[in-house]
Amino acid sequence: MARAGNTLRLGAARWINETVLWVTSLIYMEEPLHRRFTHTNHHTHTWHVGKDSQMPFDTPMGFGGWLAEISGFALLRFHMQVFVSLALRRYSQTMRMVTPEAEFPKMTRNARIMLALYALIALSPFAGLWWPIWFLAIPRVLGAPVMLLFTLIQHVELQENAPSILDSTRSFRGHWLSRFLYMNMNNHVEHHLYPNVPFHALPKLAEAVKDQVPEPDPGFVRTNWEVLGVTLRRSLGLPTKAASIRQAPHMITKGGPVQQVAKRTM
Amino acid sequence: MRQWIDACAPDDIDTEDLIAWEYAGRRIAIYNTDQGFFATDLMCTHEDQSLEDGLVMDCVIECPLHGGRFDICTGKALSAPASTDLATYPVKVHGGRVWVQI
Ligand code: FES
Numbered sequence: 001m002a003r004a005g006n007t008l009r010l011g012a013a014r015w016i017n018e019t020v021l022w023v024t025s026l027i028y029m030e031e032p033l034h035r036r037f038t039h040t041n042h043h044t045h046t047w048h049v050g051k052d053s054q055m056p057f058d059t060p061m062g063f064g065g066w067l068a069e070i071s072g073f074a075l076l077r078f079h080m081q082v083f084v085s086l087a088l089r090r091y092s093q094t095m096r097m098v099t100p101e102a103e104f105p106k107m108t109r110n111a112r113i114m115l116a117l118y119a120l121i122a123l124s125p126f127a128g129l130w131w132p133i134w135f136l137a138i139p140r141v142l143g144a145p146v147m148l149l150f151t152l153i154q155h156v157e158l159q160e161n162a163p164s165i166l167d168s169t170r171s172f173r174g175h176w177l178s179r180f181l182y183m184n185m186n187n188h189v190e191h192h193l194y195p196n197v198p199f200h201a202l203p204k205l206a207e208a209v210k211d212q213v214p215e216p217d218p219g220f221v222r223t224n225w226e227v228l229g230v231t232l233r234r235s236l237g238l239p240t241k242a243a244s245i246r247q248a249p250h251m252i253t254k255g256g257p258v259q260q261v262a263k264r265t266m
Numbered sequence: 267m268r269q270w271i272d273a274c275a276p277d278d279i280d281t282e283d284l285i286a287w288e289y290a291g292r293r294i295a296i297y298n299t300d301q302g303f304f305a306t307d308l309m310c311t312h313e314d315q316s317l318e319d320g321l322v323m324d325c326v327i328e329c330p331l332h333g334g335r336f337d338i339c340t341g342k343a344l345s346a347p348a349s350t351d352l353a354t355y356p357v358k359v360h361g362g363r364v365w366v367q368i
Contacts, residue, residue, distance in 0.1 A: 014345060040332045040347045044313055100312065100349050196333050 013198070027139045030079045031086055031114065033107045034095065038266065041098040043195050047155050047168035049262040053094050059262040060251055061156055063235040066228060069152055072144040078266050086111035094265060146181070153223050154188045157230060159248035160261050165192045170223075170246060171206065171216040178220040179203075186220070189213050217245045234258055270358070270365045276303070279364075284327065286318040289368060294355060296364060297338050299325050303357045304338045305366045311343065311350035 025032040042054035049055075056075060057065045068074040085092060086107050091099075099107070121132040159167040166189060174186035184202040185191055190209060197205050206216075217223045226242040230251075234240050241252045250261070271289055279285050279298035286308050287294050293308035295317050306327075308316055315331040322328075325338045334348025341352035356367040 018346075036347055040312070043332065103349055196330070 026114065026117070027136065028079075029076065029083075029118075029136075029140075031082060031107055031111045033099070033103055033110060034082055034086065037099045037103070038094075043192065046165060046192055047158065047262075048161050053098050053265050055155075055262055055265045056151070057156070057264050058260055059156075059160060060234060060240075060258055060260075061227075061231050062258065063231045065264075066152075066231040070145055070148050072140065072148055074264070075144075075148070075266070076140075083111045083115055087115055149224050150178075150182050150185070150220065153217075153220075153227060154185075156227055157242070157245065157247045157251045159250075162248075165189060166214055167248065171213070172223045173216050173219045175219055182220075186216070214246060268367050270367050273305075273364050273366045275362065276359055276364055279303070282322045282324075284318065284320070284322055286316060287366070289366070292368065294366060294368075295327070296357065296366065297322060297327070299338060301325055301339065303359060303364050305355040305357045306336065306338065306341050306352040310334060310348065311352060312348045 021032050021036065025035055028035075038053040042052055045051035047055065057069045061069075085095075089104070089108050091104055095104075118136075121136060124130070124132040153170060153172060155169055158170055162168040169189045169192045171189040172186050174182065174184070179186060183199040185199065187202040187206040190197070190202055190205045190213070193209070193213075194205060206213075218226075223245050226245045230240050230242050230247075233255075234253075237257070238255045239253065240255070241247070273287050273289070273294075273296055274285065276298070279296060281298050281300070284295045284297040287296050287305075293316070295306050295308045297304045297306075299322065301324075304325075306317075308318065310317055310329045310331065312329065312334050313331060315329055317327055317329055317336075319330045320327045321330070322338070326335050326344065327338050328335045329348060332347050334346065335344040336342065336348060336352050337344055339354075341354040343349050343351050358365050358367075
């Protein structure tokens with residue numbers, strides 16, 4: 001939802017866009033401007049090693065990487081590190097690479113305010129209030145793994161450093177529920193090709209360009225199931241060809257040791 | 267010293283549109299809007315993106331890459347992810363030509 005909110009556009013929709021970004025960032029636990037600038041950078045340098053600041057796992061992915069990603073622990077730890085760095089005015093090389101200099105004071109202010117809010121929420125049970133805890137914990141425990149399964153399959157097993165979005169990005173078919181939950185972002189190739197197209201128009205766009213882009217992979221469950229199988233086999237040193245999902249040529253091996261291509265940047 | 271440079275004919279730019287123009291190594295966008303002709307730097311201030319294929323709406327240019335918007339008359343950054351203003355240049359129409367002061 002937040003991803004779609006990041007790219008929602010057109011005059012009157014902008015304030016909705018901003019509201020969605022801020023509210024979801026509070027729940028997602030990431031400083032909103034950090035999220036904005038790393039995400040625009042991800043669109044400019046999609047899956048380019050050393051340039052894309054939103055590569056959430058090492059590639060090729062093994063089972064350990066899958067687990068760290070889907071549990072949400074790796075991401076939560078990263079976001080907490082970002083909060084603390086920003087609050088202490090310690091701006092990393094990646095932050096400096098993607099953020100206009102003038103934004104840093106605002107990011108520091110936001111990080112401090114949000115950390116204070118989280119501290120208040122953590123203390124709220126002492127005042128007999130539990131709902132603020134559930135406000136954060138329920139999305140984190142129930143929502144995050146589902147969201148991460150969605151975001152995992154956007155680029156996993158595809159080509160790093162590819163000049164074409166078609167080689168680095170995956171669209172997949174969507175059941176009505178997954179299309180609804182994911183706000184049509186299953187049309188991910190199309191979203192990266194034309195990021196300014198609002199989420200509600202993505203199915204129409206996908207229809208219009210379907211002859212010029214790769215066939216979407218199977219649905220959410222099947223694609224994730226195949227990815228899980230590949231990561232398990234890779235970790236066990238077994239062949240890594242998936243049954244039907246798209247894979248970059250170097251992701252398909254007959255087994256054996258894996259040569260790392262990219263290190264996670266978030 | 268700044269000087270007026272003959273850039274193009276008024277008809278070279280459609281209404282609510284812009285052209286990319288280069289002079290002495292400087293890349294400039296010249297706009298034709300309802301409020302007249304204007305000029306700004308051609309490159310977006312957010313990332314390395316030309317505004318040439320951007321959308322002009324009234325006196326606003328929207329960057330084609332991430333949708334950051336700028337006021338064409340003042341260069342002011344209006345919406346994220348653009349946050350640094352664009353440089354602007356004085357423009358006049360004289361003798362059937364569009365002149366930009368650089
Ligand atoms: S490059 Fe223009 S808004 Fe990002």
